[in-house]
Structures are given as C-alpha cells and as structure tokens.
Amino acid sequence: MTLLLGALLAGGVLLTASPWLWPPTSSRAEKPVSAGVVSRLLESAGFAGVRPRVVLILAAAGALVAAAVAWLVTSVPAFAVVVAAAGAAAPFVWLRARRVRLLRSRRTLWPDVCDLLIASVRAGMSLPDAVSSLATAGPPPLRSAFAAFAVDVHASGHFDSSIRRLKTALADPVADRIIETLRMARQVGGTELPTVLRALATSVRADALLRGEVEARQSWIRGAAVLGVVAPWVILVLLALRPEGASAYASPEGVGLILAGGLVSVIAFRLMVRIGRLPEPRRWFG
Template identity: 70%
Template sequence: MTLVWGAVLGIGLLLALSPWLWPAREKQADAPPSRLSRLLESAGLSRVAPGTVLVACVAGGALAAAVAWLATQVWALTLVAAVGGAAVPLAWLRARRLRLLRTRRGLWPDVCDLLIASVRAGMSLPGAVASLADSAPTSLRAPFEQFARDLAASGHFDSSAQRLKAALGDPVADRIVETLRMARQVGGTELSTVLRALAASVRADALLRAEVEARQSWVRGAAVLGVAAPWVILALLATRPEGARAYGSPEGVALILGGAIVSFGAYRLMIRVGRLPEPRRWFG
C-alpha cells in the first residue's frame, strides 16, 4: 500500500510541475501550410490530417514490400515495391485533385451567374453566397453549406469566406472569394461586371484546356504503359526460382535499382512534356 500511495504522490507532483517541465508550444498562426496540407485542400480533403496520409504511405509501402518479398524473395525488388507502395496514396491524392479541378472548371461560370442573379435580385452579399448551398451545382454544395452554417454561427463574413476558400481549395474559387471579400470590405457597384468578366475568362480557359488535354492524352497513356510494362515482365520472371537467383545477384540488384531510377526519370519527363501548367493559388 505504501508503494501505491508513493506512486500517486509522484504522479501528482509530476503533473503539478508539468507546465514548467514541458511548456505548451504556441502554434504560429501565420505559418504557411505545408505542401501536403495544400494537396489535401486541393483534393477536397481539408479535414484529413497530414499525419493520416503519412500513415497510409507507410502502410502502403509495408504491404507492397511484404507482397513482393513473399512472391519473389528478391530484396532489391522488395525495396522498389516499398517505394512504389508508399507513393500510391500521394499519387491518388494528385489524381483526385486533377479530377476535381477538371470537373469544377466548367462549374465556376455557373456559380458566378448565380451570384450575379442573387445580387441583382436584392440579396445581400453574404446571403447570396449562402444561397449557393441550395442553388449551386451538386458537387459544390457541401462547402457552401458549411459556409452558411459558419456565417449563421459567427455572423462574420470574412472569416467564413476564408474557411470556404480552404474547403474549396481551387484557384478559381480563390479569385471569386477574394473578389467577394473586397466587394464586402470596400463596397462598389461593379461587382456584377467583375463577376461577369471572370465567368467569361473561366469559360474560355476551360474550353481551351479541354481541347489541348484531349489531344495530349496519349502522352500520359504512353508514359504509364512504357513504365509499367517492363516491371510487370520483371515481376513475372522473378517469381521463378532461376529468375529470383539471377535478380538476387549483385548484377541483378544493380539492374533493378538502375532500372527504377531510369523509369522514374523517364516517367517524370514524359508527364512534364504532356502537362499543361495549372493556375496557382495566389490567395490560398
């Protein structure tokens, strides 16, 4: 019993001294978000913690390495599989971000038209934005519903607009939200004209990008096929005992590691050649 009370006393003293022993670190409010946080915002997953993605990368790499080792018993191929498996969550996030950008690119002009119609109907600017929770395209309603709830709870348009911008995670959305914030802060009668010009610019950009991407889609397909085909053949050869022995030798290890470096460089080069520059989030 003496030991129990002694342990309780020690824990109590430790808790009493903990504010001085381990002071809380203040978060820097103005610190820029990390690249992973920006990627999550652009992919429409702003509520997902970056640590969750890191855990998924580690789990994907461990799973891919285990499968490769059980199938081939070649440590160099296992290492390549681990790196590839760890990159799968990040590749999925980038693909989701591109898919969302392409889908939303043709919807933003309609959002501008809805805002113009609401303002002309006599609605206030916060009410016009909140009304998009019911009138916006279906894929965009969730962030505007959250904005309407934030605005009703706080009554502060500027902070609610900042959270809306983070939830949307889109360069065009940044431009629209910043235009609305400026109109709210300084006033003016040219909001409808500015939104109409912005809608026309977004429409023209979306049409041009769709045409160019349709013509250059073969570049991405050729890059994926050119990288995946040799590794599929190598994996099939390594499942045989004589293939595993050959690729487990120093020459085989050098071949696998060198091939991985060359494949990665060639894939990145092909993707960069066929990729259009995406607009940056200047206000993100």
C-alpha cells in the same frame, strides 16, 4: 532482407503509436492547417479535415505491405525495396490524381457560380445571403461547401472569416479569384461587382473550353507513359518467378539493374507526364 522488413514493421508501429507517444502541444495545435505540403495537398484533394500524419501512416503501411507481397512472390530483395518505395508513394499519387480530377470537374462549374451570384446581387440580396444561397441553387458538387459557409456565417456573423474558411475548403484557383473579388466588394463597396463577375465567368469558360480540347488531344501521352513504365516491371516479375531468374536478380549485378531501372522509370514517367501536362493555375491568394 529480414532486417529491412523488421525496420519497416518497426517504423509502421512507431508511426501508429506516435499520436499517443508524442501528443500535440498547444503551440502545435495553433498552427494553421495549411502549414505543410501534405496539408495543402489534402486541402486541394478535398480532405481538409484529415491530418497529415494519417497520410504518412498510410504511406508507411503501404510500403510495408507492398514489400512483403513482393518478397513473398519473387524473393528478390532489391525488387521488394523498389516496390516498397512505390507503395509509400501510392497515397500521395492518389491524392494528386484526385486533386486533378476535382479541378477538372469544377472548372466548368465556376461560370455558373458567377452567373448565380450576379443574379442574386441584382435581386438585392446581400453578399452573405448571395453566397449562402448557392447551398441550394449552386452546382451540386459545390453545395456542401457553400452549405458549410451558410452555417458558419449565420453562427458567427462575420463574413470575412467565414469566406476565408470557404476558400480553404474549396482550395481552387478560380474560387480564390471569386472569393477575393467578393471580399474586396464587401470591404470597399461599389457597383462594379456584376461586371467583374461577368468578365471572370467569360474568362473561366473560355479557359475551360480550351483546356478540355488540348487535354483530349494529349491524353495518349499519359497512357503511353504508364504503359512504358509498367511493362518492363511486369516482365521482371514474370522472370523472377523462375528460380534461375530470382537468383540472377538477387546477385549484385541484378540489384544494380533493378535499382537503376527504378530510377530510370521514375525519371522517364515524370518527363512524359510533364510533356503532356498543361500548367495548372496557381493559387495566388491561397
């Protein structure tokens, strides 16, 4: 166990010092932000400016702290390993949960955005001005992103590149559809933009109502999954607090039981969550 804790500590120190040991080269700096899975997860969770290595450092630190606490409480090496894996996964689980919350909170806002864009276009505003006006007239949770777009487009004068950066900042499937519609209208022109935006708003509003109703009915599935996964591990901790329980779980049979239980818990939780989860729209243009 001492070797494991030493390896985890050394890995954490190495990851912390990696920005100075291996500074980014010019070729790496030129890669797009959305080059990796962690980068896309950060973008969709609203942290597009955070580097992926920060998440990796937090994961290593979480694993080290969780393993140390588990070892001090139970003195069971196998349990400390399982808890270290859970601590390493905690930042990614939190980012995914934040992404889901953002998508759900924004789902009912996009029809209002479409209505405001329709009103601005009908009032004779250009597309850059219509999108920039959402910084003050749009839904409050989205105003900061549109304010950044307004500053960007006024500084660069290039609508297409600014709207692409807005799409990266929003990282939302519905926003992708709206922004691609605006880009096409900007490039080819035409008078059908209000009609297309109105149809899109109607579709998104109906989808949000249906998803809200279904998710409300199936919310108990996730609660049951969390309870079913956490309860056995709480009992294991209580048993491991006793000296005879700790010695039993430290035996080869106990180690096998804990590792098998961790694997079964992960598989069962993912199955339960997948059963009760509706498929999210994909970012076809992201």
